[in-house]
Structure formats: C-alpha cells, structure tokens
Amino acid sequence: MKSPIRAAVLPIALLASSASVYAESYDLVIHGGHVIDPETGLSDVRNIGINKGTIEIITTEAIEGTQVIKAQGQIVSPGFIDLHHHGQNISGYRMQAQQGVTTALELESGILPIGEWYEAQSNKKLPINYGASAAWTFARVATFTEQAPYADLKYFQNVQGIDSWKQEIATDEQLEKIIAYVEQGLKEGAIGIGINAGYAPGYGQKEYYALAKLAAEHEVATYTHVRYASMLEPGSSFEAIQELIANSALTNAKMHINHINSTSLKDIDATLELFDEATENGFHVTAGAYPWGAASTVIGGAMFSGPQWKERLGYQEESIQLGNKRLSNEEVFEAQKEAPGTVINWHFLDEAVPSELSALDRSILHPNVLIESDSMPWMLIDEGKISYYEGDEWPLPSEAFAHPRSSGTFTKILGSYVRERGLLTMEEAISKMSYMPATVLDGFVPQMQKKGRIQPGMDADIVIFDPNTVDNHATYQVPSALSTGINTVLVNGQFVVQDGKLITDAAPGQAIRRSSTVQ
Numbered sequence: 001m002k003s004p005i006r007a008a009v010l011p012i013a014l015l016a017s018s019a020s021v022y023a024e025s026y027d028l029v030i031h032g033g034h035v036i037d038p039e040t041g042l043s044d045v046r047n048i049g050i051n052k053g054t055i056e057i058i059t060t061e062a063i064e065g066t067q068v069i070k071a072q073g074q075i076v077s078p079g080f081i082d083l084h085h086h087g088q089n090i091s092g093y094r095m096q097a098q099q100g101v102t103t104a105l106e107l108e109s110g111i112l113p114i115g116e117w118y119e120a121q122s123n124k125k126l127p128i129n130y131g132a133s134a135a136w137t138f139a140r141v142a143t144f145t146e147q148a149p150y151a152d153l154k155y156f157q158n159v160q161g162i163d164s165w166k167q168e169i170a171t172d173e174q175l176e177k178i179i180a181y182v183e184q185g186l187k188e189g190a191i192g193i194g195i196n197a198g199y200a201p202g203y204g205q206k207e208y209y210a211l212a213k214l215a216a217e218h219e220v221a222t223y224t225h226v227r228y229a230s231m232l233e234p235g236s237s238f239e240a241i242q243e244l245i246a247n248s249a250l251t252n253a254k255m256h257i258n259h260i261n262s263t264s265l266k267d268i269d270a271t272l273e274l275f276d277e278a279t280e281n282g283f284h285v286t287a288g289a290y291p292w293g294a295a296s297t298v299i300g301g302a303m304f305s306g307p308q309w310k311e312r313l314g315y316q317e318e319s320i321q322l323g324n325k326r327l328s329n330e331e332v333f334e335a336q337k338e339a340p341g342t343v344i345n346w347h348f349l350d351e352a353v354p355s356e357l358s359a360l361d362r363s364i365l366h367p368n369v370l371i372e373s374d375s376m377p378w379m380l381i382d383e384g385k386i387s388y389y390e391g392d393e394w395p396l397p398s399e400a401f402a403h404p405r406s407s408g409t410f411t412k413i414l415g416s417y418v419r420e421r422g423l424l425t426m427e428e429a430i431s432k433m434s435y436m437p438a439t440v441l442d443g444f445v446p447q448m449q450k451k452g453r454i455q456p457g458m459d460a461d462i463v464i465f466d467p468n469t470v471d472n473h474a475t476y477q478v479p480s481a482l483s484t485g486i487n488t489v490l491v492n493g494q495f496v497v498q499d500g501k502l503i504t505d506a507a508p509g510q511a512i513r514r515s516s517t518v519q
Contacts, residue, residue: 026065027051028493033071033464036427037078037454038435043427048076050460053493053508057456069488071464075426078434078452079461079491080410083107083223083288083441084258084372086153087406088121090392091378093128093509097496099410099472099483100433100463101373103129103451103512107223108258108374109156110135110194112142114185115518117151118511127496127503129461131445131512133194133223134185136178136211140165140200143177153377154388156199157341160300167202167302175207179214189516191445192220197227197240198263201302205243212247212255219444220514221254221284229263229303230312237264241271245278248285256440257287259374261363262295265314265348268359272366279368286440288372289363291412293349293356294321294476296376296403299332300340314348321345323381323401324477342386343379345403345476364413365423370436373409376402378480394504396480404479408472411483415471426467447512460493 026049035046035058042058049057049065057063079102085092088106096104110133111117121130137156138149144165149155159165170178182193193215197203215222226240233239241257241264248255257263257275264271278285297303299320303313313319318326322344327335335342349356363369378389378400389400410433417424424432438452450459463486470485489497494508 024049024063026056026063028067028069028460028490029063029065030069030071030076030462030464033074033076035076035454036430038427038431039453040455042454046076048454050493053460055454055456055458055460058454069464073466074464074487075430075467076454077430077463077465078454079103079463079489080433081105081437081452082373082375083256083370083437084374087375087377087402088130088132088153089377089388089390090124090126091389091396091400092375092406093126093130094394094502094504095378095396095407095480096375097127097489097491098486098502099408100465100486100489101128101410102461102463102489102491102496103131104375105130105191105512106132106194107192107256108194108225109137109153109196110185110190110223111151111153112138112149112181112185113151113188114190115188115516118189118513120151122511125507126509127506128491128509129512130509131191133192134182134190135194135196136182137165137194137196137200139178139181140170140203142181143170143174144168149181157298157343160298160340166200169202169204170207175210178207179210182211183214183218186214186218186220186514187517189513191441191512191514193222195222195224198225198229198303199301201227203227208243209247209250212251212253215255216251216253221256221440221444223256223258225258226263229265231265231267231314232308232312235312237267238270238274241274245274245283245285248278248283249281252284254284254286254440254443257285258372259289259295260287260369261289261360262348264363266356266359268363272362275368286370287368288370290372290374290405290409291360291364291417292403292405292409293351293360294345294347294403296343296345296374296405298340299335299342299344304332304336319347321347321476339386343376343402361423364417369432370440371409371413371432372437373405374403375406375409378402378406392504394502395482398480400480402479404472404474404476407479407481408474408483411470411486412472414465414467414485419467419470445512445514460490462488462490464488
C-alpha cells in the first residue's frame with residue numbers, strides 16, 4: 001500500500017525571506033496545514049499568507065493575518081478543477097463547492113451562443129469559477145433544424161427525438177454553417193470546442209477533421225465524448241478513440257478524451273493502449289475519467305438505438321435507472337418514445353464484481369488520466385413528471401435526483417482510492433484533480449496558469465480537508481447526500497465553505513474565458 005502523504009522540499013526561491021516580509025500582516029493566513037503543490041512537489045507543513053485573493057507567501061516562519069485558519073492535521077490543496085460539469089446552475093455549483101471544486105467548466109457538451117451564456121452567468125452571483133466551450137452539437141442542431149441555438153442545456157435535451165442532426169452527414173453548405181457557429185463561439189471567448197459526438201455519431205470524417213483544424217487554427221483544445229460506445233466492431237470505442245488520435249496527429253490540435261472509462265465500457269485496456277501510444281509519440285492528447293460504474297445520459301441517446309445496441313453496450317435487463325427505479329425493457333422503450341430527453345443513469349459496470357471494479361480502477365489509476373466528474377443538473381420527479389430543479393434551497397431537497405458523481409466524485413477519490421484502498425498517494429490524487437486539469441487549458445486560457453497550484457502569485461483557490469474523514473456519501477439511491485471532511489473552500493481568497501458548511505450567499509466565482517474578439 002502506498003503512503004498517502006509524501007514529504008518534499010520546497011524550492012529555495014520560495015523559502016527566501018526577510019524580516020520585513022514576515023512582519024507584514026495578511027488578509028488571511030492558513031497556519032500549520034500540510035500543503036501539497038503538485039507542480040513544485042511541495043508536500044510538507046507550511047503557513048500561507050493571502051492578500052486580495054492571491055497567495056503571497058508560503059513559509060515555515062510565523063506570519064500574522066486579519067483572519068487565521070488553523071489547519072493542523074489537515075491537507076491544504078489547490079482547489080479542484082472539474083473540466084466536465086453540466087450542472088451550470090446554483091445547485092450544481094454549490095454541490096461542487098461542497099466537495100472541494102473551485103472551478104467547474106462545461107467543456108464536453110459546451111454551450112452556444114457563448115457570449116449570451118457568459119453574460120447570463122455573470123448575473124447569477126455564483127460561488128465558484130465557471131466557463132464553457134463552443135458546442136458543436138448545438139451548431140449541428142441549429143443547422144439541421146434551422147432553429148437558432150439558445151444558451152441552455154435544455155436546447156440539447158429538447159431535440160433528442162430528432163434524428164437528422166444525430167445521424168446524417170452534413171452537406172458542404174451545412175458543414176460551412178456548423179463551422180461558422182463554432183468559430184463564432186470561439187470569437188466570443190469560448191475556451192475550446194465541445195464535441196459531444198456520442199450523441200451525433202453519424203457525422204462525416206471530414207467534419208471531425210474540420211473541427212480539429214479549427215481548434216489548431218485558434219490554438220485551443222477540443223473536448224470529445226467519442227462517437228461510439230461499443231465493444232463490437234465496426235463502430236467500436238477503440239475505433240472512435242483511434243479517430244480522435246489520428247486527427248490530433250494530422251492537425252497538431254490539442255484533443256481531450258472525456259470519460260475514457262465509460263465510453264470504453266469493458267474494453268478499457270485496449271483504449272488505454274491507444275492513449276499510451278499517442279502520448280508516447282508526442283501527440284497532444286489528454287484524457288479524463290470518473291470513479292463510477294454508471295454513466296448519466298438521456299434515454300433517447302443514439303447509443304440506445306440501432307441494430308445490436310445491447311450487444312454493443314454489454315447491456316443487461318434493468319441496466320437503466322430513472323430516479324430510484326431500475327427500468328424493465330418495456331419501460332425503457334416507452335420512455336424513449338414519450339420523453340427521449342429524460343436524464344437517466346446507465347450502469348455499464350458493476351463495482352461489486354471484482355473484475356469490473358478492476359477495469360474501472362485501471363482508468364482512474366493511469367498516471368496520465370485526470371479526474372473529471374461529468375456532473376449532471378439536479379432534477380425532480382413528481383408523479384412521473386421530470387423537471388429541472390431551479391430553486392436555491394440548501395441542502396438540496398431530499399428527492400432531488402442526479403448521478404452521485406454530481407455530489408461526490410472528488411471526495412470518493414480521496415476517501416476510497418487514497419485512504420481506504422491505498423491505490424493512490426495523496427499527492428497523486430491531488431495532482432489528478434487540480435494541476436493536471438489546469439494544464440489542459442493553461443496554454444491558451446491565461447487564467448488557468450494561476451490555478452491548480454499553491455505558489456506565490458497563484459490565485460487563492462484552495463481546499464482544506466481532513467484526510468481521515470473526507471468522504472463521499474452519495475449513492476445511486478440518495479445522490480444528494482453531502483460529502484464530509486471538506487472543512488474550508490476558498491475561491492479567489494473568499495470563503496465558500498467554512499467549518500464544513502456552505503456559505504449560501506458567497507459569490508466570488510469568476511468567468512474563465514478567452515479574450516473575446518467580438519466587439
């Protein structure tokens with residue numbers, strides 16, 4: 001078993017000091033915590049001084065502050081960064097903060113129009129940092145339906161009963177419109193291109209290649225839910241990831257594979273081998289995964305259709321869960337007909353089966369795979385009718401429904417993979433949840449160069465937690481159960497969680513956005 005905490009030496013430059021430096025009083029001091037900074041390798045007890053939302057000093061010397069957090073016996077980590085967060089409303093952000101997330105980004109699906117979305121978010125007084133990519137699926141829907149997109153995930157869910165945008169190859173004219181929509185999003189400050197290809201697998205090879213070229217031209221990344229989820233060929237997960245890697249190699253585009261575990265199903269060893277070959281050859285390919293054996297999707301998704309779809313997915317009776325209920329085949333078909341945009345949980349692996357848990361673990365433990373949640377919006381089910389939860393009650397109503405990854409992904413890593421099973425060291429886990437996600441973006445989103453790190457000059461996005469009690473309590477039956485052990489969350493130097501409790505009126509979240517070229 002690996003030791004969860006490893007000592008390291010802070011670079012000498014960061015320890016240099018003078019009497020005048022230590023005589024200064026800071027806005028906030030974190031005293032005596034075990035500080036972990038993945039980039040420099042620091043893993044030792046330090047004091048931290050923060051002024052105006054920025055870390056100013058990290059030292060072994062005594063320092064004073066207007067406010068002092070006594071962090072003895074606790075881990076002081078960079079705030080966790082989630083590249084894959086769909087719950088872009090107040091309840092979703094709050095649940096993320098409660099598990100230590102300080103930046104939650106909608107990158108896989110994305111949004112259009114981007115400018116409109118950022119403006120709306122800025123008026124919501126959000127607790128954590130937010131941002132989005134330009135949504136290829138929104139562009140495709142808009143082109144095939146000739147209906148302008150609106151900046152809400154409902155736009156995507158409301159068209160799940162329409163097959164044209166999912167399955168038809170675009171004409172030259174349509175492709176030009178799709179690319180124009182996406183490029184407009186980039187001009188408005190989108191932080192890359194979201195390619196939710198699993199929901200529109202019928203696109204042409206030329207279209208995906210054009211998106212990769214567009215990303216390379218604008219020097220941004222793509223974030224792809226690959227087009228297939230299948231263990232059978234042709235049209236396998238292996239083929240889909242191979243397609244992504246080929247486009248990265250041809251265009252030199254940065255390309256991120258979202259949830260490589262769920263799209264690979266039980267074929268994770270083969271797809272990880274492809275991923276390893278890509279990184280070893282210097283291609284700009286990254287990947288993320290979440291520590292759950294179930295996915296969350298819409299019941300009318302393209303993966304649940306076509307010949308042999310059950311064989312392709314390794315699907316078994318009652319693999320699909322709606323609320324607390326597992327659905328029979330008849331109930332699945334009825335829901336697909338009546339409400340194809342319904343959000344469900346789909347159990348593709350059984351964590352109670354050792355061989356299937358081991359397959360899940362291999363994706364999480366891979367040294368180059370970061371952690372992302374794929375957190376979903378919170379829903380309510382009332383007499384069979386499903387609606388988004390738009391309220392601001394906290395804690396959430398007990399009947400609120402989502403995938404438990406929406407409330408406990410990061411604390412499950414710390415509680416299960418680090419403390420209970422000893423599969424990751426504390427340093428490895430924190431790197432996967434903070435520094436590694438930041439580096440996916442920090443070459444073209446300047447703000448991210450100051451996140452995912454605890455160093456002088458970095459943003460004070462910090463999570464402080466008890467390594468002995470931090471844990472996830474959410475289940476598929478009670479997904480809104482709150483994580484424990486997260487004692488303090490700072491976003492831009494301001495408290496969002498204090499003494500383990502969410503501050504419901506805290507609103508220090510800032511937009512993560514590239515500079516807009518649209519006047």
